[in-house]
Amino acid sequence: MKRILMAGLLISLSGPLMRASDDSNSRASLRGVKAFHVLVENITDAPPEVTRDDFQTDVELRCRQAGIRLEDAPGTYLYVAITLQELKYANGQSEGAYAFSVAVEFNQPVLLLRDPTIRVIAPTWFKHSTGVVELRDLRTFLRRSVSDKVENFLNAFLEQNPK
Numbered sequence: 001m002k003r004i005l006m007a008g009l010l011i012s013l014s015g016p017l018m019r020a021s022d023d024s025n026s027r028a029s030l031r032g033v034k035a036f037h038v039l040v041e042n043i044t045d046a047p048p049e050v051t052r053d054d055f056q057t058d059v060e061l062r063c064r065q066a067g068i069r070l071e072d073a074p075g076t077y078l079y080v081a082i083t084l085q086e087l088k089y090a091n092g093q094s095e096g097a098y099a100f101s102v103a104v105e106f107n108q109p110v111l112l113l114r115d116p117t118i119r120v121i122a123p124t125w126f127k128h129s130t131g132v133v134e135l136r137d138l139r140t141f142l143r144r145s146v147s148d149k150v151e152n153f154l155n156a157f158l159e160q161n162p163k
Contacts, residue, residue: 029124
């Protein structure tokens with residue numbers, strides 16, 4: 001019961017994180033991008049079997065397999081963030097589950113319409129999700145979640161930048 005309440009609380013508090021931006025405008029923003037790099041955020045409070053390096057390798061490999069040139073392009077990067085929170089009973093004992101947030105965003109330099117002299121780095125394409133998963137399924141679930149979002153991104157990217 002507590003897990004269900006926690007999941008509901010997470011979903012209600014993180015409504016903006018439940019959105020997905022993969023529409024015609026966000027896809028069009030990918031047109032003409034020649035290269036980018038992959039940035040996977042450090043994962044805090046993760047069990048030992050969930051490592052940043054695994055996700056970094058997975059995402060870079062999938063991008064290369066899709067024929068995308070990965071290089072340090074200033075301000076242009078595919079960003080992956082995984083946030084975890086172990087769920088615990090009131091006595092501090094683990095429930096054997098984690099609340100999670102997974103975000104995959106494509107960030108690039110943009111100019112403000114009201115003042116084109118102002119250049120900022122902003123996400124122009126993104127997919128986010130939140131939820132709760134059992135510890136025994138955590139690593140597999142997170143890798144699949146990131147992989148699915150990266151596949152969505154690659155489909156959008158390659159649609160706008162056909163080989």
